[in-house]
Amino acid sequence: MNTHISQLYAWGGDGGYATEGDVLVNQTSDGVDLNAIWTQAATAMSLYNRERSALAALISYPTTNVGDAIPQRATSDNFEEASEFGEPVGLRGAPDALILGYDFKDYDLASRMTWKFLRSATAEQVQASINSALEADNRLVTGTLLRRLFNPAEGTNEHLHRVFGLWNGTDGMAPPPHAGLEFPTTTSHYLASGNAAIDPGDLLDAINAVRLKGFGTSVDTRLIVLCHPNEAEEISTFRAGVEANGVTSKFDFVPSDSAPAYLTAENVVGQIAPGEFGGLEVLGSYGPVWIVPSYFVPAGYFAVVATGGPNSARNPVALRQHTNPAYQGLRIIPGRDQRYPLQDSFFQRSFGCGIRYRSAACVVQVTTELTYTAPAWAWS
Template sequence: MNTYRYPQLTGSDGTAPGGYVTEGDVLVNSTADGVGLNAIYAEYRESLELYNAERSALVSLLSFSTTRAFDTVPQGALSEGFELASEFGVPKAAGVPVDELRLGYTFQDYDRASRLTWRALRDMTQEQVDSVHRGILEASNRLVTTSILARLFDPTQDLSPEGNAVYGLFNADGTHIPDFMGRSWDPAATSHYLTSGSATIDPSDVESLIRMVKLKGHTASGQRLLLLVNPSESETIASFRVGVESADLTRARYDFVPSGTAPARYVTERLEGAAPPVEYGGLPVIGSYGDALVIESMFVPSGYVAMVASGGPNSERNVVGLREHPNPAYRGLRLIPGNQQRYPLVESFYAQSFGVGVRRRGAAAVVQLTPDATYTAPSDRKW
């Protein structure tokens, strides 16, 4: 049995009892409704295991887990293709990549404490104690999700702890853009950060995003195009109809087709082709436009729309790498006893370590709904 040294306390008779206090003498060992503190703490540890196993659906569709500090991407090859074979000749060997680009991932440590005094625990029910735990879980989920989306929507180049460049999407920064199906792009003029020219999204904006991602080859391996929108933009997108002229004087090439989650309505049109699914990767789908499934999320900042090629939950083909520590003990959200070791619930530390970086720079494109010609990343208050 553990024993703990307590400061001298003055008894009712004015004497100072001092000495050692055993575990059975602790002032509070259960909540007001009789639930043991150690039992609640053990339950929280189990809930964190489930939480880490089932990451947010949005995070999972946009990212993949990695423990690497960086990935390398070939920037070209020496080979000029096949040549005519001769009867006695020796074929020319394919060249090795002439250059490689390091795509780094940031890495930071985050923490939060839960501190409940013995008097608070004496009067709190388990439900009240649980509310603190749930609040921290929500904060952790928000931190990871907004970190990934912030990397997606921000072209600003960052630096990893090891000194490697951490990139956003292609941003006309001169880095090589791989050719696809004989098509090439000017790396100094091609950016995946666009502006709409107005404060309202038009069908042409969405169609530009679709083309930009598809032409880079990021749907050739089975990825699905996802149009991520804030609810403030989804109503406008739901009104898109083929052939109808929009504010920018262009005509929509496709219809918005609602999914089975749409409210009941009277229709006279006949649907040709497959209806959009009601969900993808655990996220509800409100409909489709062209090749893209439209997904509504409050995490997407208002005034911005993103087109993302997703390979599915935690697929290596996803856009953003979510870097975790090589040691499994330091991955995910961890619950650590604080200084009050006898009943860790009295003081608990929640710790999390991760970083982000774009691995596939052409697998997404975003548009800011603004009349300005220059793209500006969302500010902190938009998240």
């Protein structure tokens, strides 16, 4: 009896193990090993997180803080003339620092690849699903950052810190004074053009709104115009002293050094804008700004942004990440059956955002209306 039982247990133990020949599916229909695809996907995810979306990196600064106390003026400390016996004035924390909160949410997306699909699919089809997730994440992160930049509505995070947009003229707060200029509480960095088409005056209004407060004027920052290609094409027609959409232009649009060859009777004075900045195309320059077209920006809107470059602490938007590095960036997580990680795997991203410098950008809606309305972002 005991021998029979021991033999039964031994047989049951053998049945609990799966050999290599027992797997449901281990390669695609064109012979590519699924584990190799999983390894490639994990490697691609690592590279993708390092080389963050160019547009997102150009306007944001990554942080793990839930909020920051940041002075809203571009400069605050100055040297003074030294005396023979006196002590120099000390650097001190700016008294006008504003408490800025950053929100935070979790997002995920399932691949839903069954073992039967993996058995019949080619490696290209499997990789296409992973590429779709990367593209969706790019739209999520970039779209969320742009929505924060283009939306004046105030929010709160889980710690009840106020999550701000740019100056909006309705929350009773005024930009700090700069270079002897005082700004009223009605100051807004969300403008309506009052015209059905973008004109040179709209650009100058947005440029001045940023520069008058000290942003985009230092050597370590650059003023760029983020706009839809429709608006970029219109800006490319602006010529100094020539009327465009009812307003006479102060500057010439000058194509960047990547523009197609063209003939002109005019001479270019000064430095031509580069064809690329921070991984993004530069169409050309208009006065002190570089024109950066992007389909991420909805038609009928544009933003003048003072950027310090990719991931710079001078950038206007904060990209909040989890304090644990294991939960930062886009993650690919294996499905329930660890032997087949691609089956029912999913992608996960945790992040949030908020404005860091409320003066460092100005957004304009090209509209005949007199008040600004945030875009609907139908593409996201």
